[in-house]
Amino acid sequence: MSLGEFDVIKHYFTRPPSQPSVVKAVGDDCAVLSPSSGKQLVMSMDTLVSGRHFPASATPYQIATRALCTSLSDLAAMGAKPLYFTLGLTLPDISEPWLRSFSEGLFSIAEAFGIDLVGGDTTQGPLTITVQVHGEVDFGKGLMRHQAQVGDTVFVTGSVGDGAAALALLQGELSVGAEAETYLIDRFYAPQPQLIVGQQLIGVANAAIDVSDGLLADVEHIAKASRVNIMLNVEKLPIAACLQTVDNRQYEAWALSGGDDYQLLFTVSQDKLPQVNALIQQQVISATAIGQVNAMPSDLLAAGQWVTCSLNGKPYNYKTKGYDHFAP
């Protein structure tokens, strides 16, 4: 028996909401939600296209976890608490095993992070998944990209380069041991959104962003928005142990230019450093200092160079190092 659109929504995307602020979720013309007073709503949308944002070989479970985890990462970058999400689903056809697995993956992440699915749209066409996440922050407290200050220390959570290494693995260009494979595949399909870190950084960090485009690109986003120069110390980049043995320091390129890491990059003024270091020591957050925020000299401004890299105190030209590995 083939299912219609409404059966699909009912069977696979309707669950009782976990939050009392959800007055009406899936099933009416709109969701009805009661925002908390004194909070600001933050929202973000991401679209994943088959073959472009995930390999055609990805399982429906993996596609779902990746879609929701990467969207939640944007809420983490604002220091927001996740509340609700909507799901735009374009399917080539209706396959129950596919939907079952997708729905399981989706709700496993939704439950883990306390976010309710409150609506969406289901259409027929090439496989495409759009997730819009909604969260809240205390009024005026959300972390933004544009407030990095000269003298700040730059931190990144977890390790960088895993996303690009995972992609290389999926494309058959990297061979690592079985344990490392499992680690990388997990980092690719279920990158854990750094929500706790983001929330802990409210009132502590000056600027924050999640690393999705690649560390250099995302450092540049903060630098440009804040009109500062950021010095990155390449030797300090946190690299997963399983990647440090890969030939040719390939991990440097993955870490700098790869993207898809979904870690948080943030800047902290000197007077707040003891707070961050205490959070790190108490293992509330895992983060590494990787650079400093400097004033933007006029020559670099004229050259449009927002990020400067050094390796063990010497200038490091990432354009000839990292980027080459990715040249067509």
Ligand code: ADP
């Ligand atoms: P309408 O025609 O009023 O826009 P739809 O027929 O598109 O409504 O959807 C019916 C209900 O199901 C709505 O509440 C909508 O938000 C929800 N919905 C549709 N697709 C999805 C989905 N993929 N996930 C969650 N909710 C969905």
Ligand code: MG
């Ligand atoms: Mg509709």
